[in-house]
Amino acid sequence: MSQDQPWPGNGTGIAEAPAQRTTLPPTAADTSPENPWPLRLLSEKLKAHIDRVPPTWVEGQIIELNRRNSVTYLTLRDTDAEASFSLVAWGSVMSRLDVPLQPGSRVVAQIKPDLYIKTGRLSMQTRDIRPVGLGDLLARLERLRQALAAEGLFADARKKPLPMLPHRIGLITGRDSDAKKDVMRNASLRWPAVAFEVREVAVQGVSAVAQVMQALAELDAMPEVDVIVIARGGGSLEDLLPFSSEDLVRAVAAAQTPVVSAIGHEADRPLLDEVADLRASTPTDAAKRIVPDVGEELDRIARARALLARSVETMLRHESERLAAMRSRPVLANPQGMLQARADDLQRLSTRAYGCIRAAVDRDRDRIAHLRAQVRALSPQNTLDRGYAVVQVPGGAVLRDPQDAPPGTRLRVRVAAGELAADVVP
Template sequence: MAPTAALTSPENPWPLALLSKNLKAYIDRAPAAWVEGQVIELNRRANASYITLRDVDAEVSLSLTVWGTVMNRLELPLERGARVVAHIKPDFWMKTGRLSMQTREIRPVGLGDLLARIERLRQALAAEGLFAASRKKRLPLLPGRIGLITGRNSDAMKDVMRNAALRWPAVEFEVREVAVQGVNAVAEVSRALAALDAMPEVDVIVIARGGGSLEDLLPFSHEDLVRAVAAAQTPVVSAIGHEADRPLLDEVADLRASTPTDAAKRIVPDVGEELARIGTARSQLRRIMELMLSREADRLMHIRTRPVLSAPQTMLATRADDVSRLRDRAFSAMRAEVRRDADRISYLRAQVLSLSPQKTLDRGYAVVQLADGSVVREAAAVEPESALRIRVASGELGAVATGPHQP
């Protein structure tokens, strides 16, 4: 006989009892686990109840067997639609080859438990900085196209579109109708958010729902959706419309609107108000311009009344008189200076002339020079027969030296 299932063959098969025995041994080793889900089917029998439990976030169901002793420990009877946690362990019934999930304990999940979970998640995401005001993006003043994620044919969609059109008739929407509660809500809203975020013409995204119970709004506190909104590049507006218990979507969104109608008022401006603001701004601008022109006109009038502009020839005449007076003073000073210098030159000329050799010659003296032009100062220095030049007061004479003579 084959020792393992992998070694069996048509010629060497296992007995069915051996396979069942091995399956039971394998399944019995599996540990018990706590699971959470929503009761969608409940069949009560004499000593046992059979429950179909569905995952709260996915289309996955599981059948449970709950014995009467476990059900009797519940304070309140279990109802369809209830959210529960159950401690289950798989069990294989060898005789019929049937796998069942034996429930050892089952507990309803109350509002307090749900709120506690949401609060723990809120604190964890806040510690990561996902709710920080610094990361929130500013909404555009006038979005060209608005992405709207809402329920199929819902009143929230109508409220947003109608009120936005009343405020700004030219507004355009890119609508994605999705499930806003139930197991498919998180996945569908996240896909719609990713699709709108990828469209460059969408300037802002609104996620709208018209309120509901805490259980209905749980998808908007789901961690996957919160992180998807935090990662979006387009500004996101949360318009869930539930004031009592704010979902985590309100915390991570770039803007939180109290209702879908409030969201419409906050994402587009009111055309009447904007026209009134433009009119006010134009009036203020006109008043400022008129005031500035009046002030400048007064300044021009004041400048024109000044003497320099009212009678400019007066300034020219005054300056002409000043120029004439200064010119006459300059000429007088120059003439006086010239006369003084002329007198000084005459005096110096007389001094020069009185000291001039010509004056000496005029008194009868003569200057004797040799042929080379040197002046004869001693008779002994002149050789006999030397040519001499004798300069008198008027003219020169030529002579020949005969020799020195004693006076």
């Protein structure tokens, strides 16, 4: 029946409203209790939508495998998360494998979702399946290593220095693991006052990445945690794959707290070793490198104090010798001699200065006396003293010509002892 065909009535009168519909809703959002889709229509539309999904290559681990005649039923689980799918593989697909698959195998498979309309059951049809070998894993890890290194996540410049003496250490490790005991025991032996904030998580399996990242986020958010150690006691390449997860590597690179990787595997280094701020070869090595040894530090303090005491004693001895040498110098042995020499110099210079001043005064006194004699010799008074007189006409002018004093002129005559008046007579 097409969507445009009307629904037939049922003759009971119960579903009168649906019977009166002439068309079905064009989309699922348009359906309602009064105007629903028939179930087969939903199945058809889901089938058409799912058929448009292209075949997809996925990776996972086989946790269940059942063979029934020519059909194999598999349960494939994600390697880093709690997610799984049931797959169906026909005999033609399984026959292409050189080695039969077993539960626990890591595979890549090309799957195509398929919906069986009659039951609405979704199945994953496996078109191809291939086991992932050790070489494939190593090649994939190497490609990821190069890509992350190109981004600068492994650069030494971005690595944070560890604190000299962490007060609290964040420890991410397996539940009741030897790695946990090694780190805590050796760190406490080296520095008894150290404290730990422990997060016990799965360190392998599908939940390892999520649990380690959650523990890392919790410890990184705690301001009292100075350094975070991620520890595990080694393992096979497959066991260590969670520590090469790109999500975990980026989480460690984004952490604000210094992170120490102590996975304890030398042959195949996980990517966590590359991005961590410090890589320790073993959990025990991590404990030795994140906290100082209290005995060694006390020895260093004792040596430093001894060196400081020797340095102070040497300095005091040198300064005492310098003081003794300075006190033995003449200027300090007989300080009065220096003062007496300066006093003698002062007396000599003072006598010389006084002599120079007296000589200058005598010379100037003689010069003044000579000048006084010259002035006196040239003085009009001295001329008067020799019997001369000065005759002045009225007005004060000196009389030099008799014609300037006609008879009757009143003259003023100055002599050495005074002056007198005289009249000019004819």
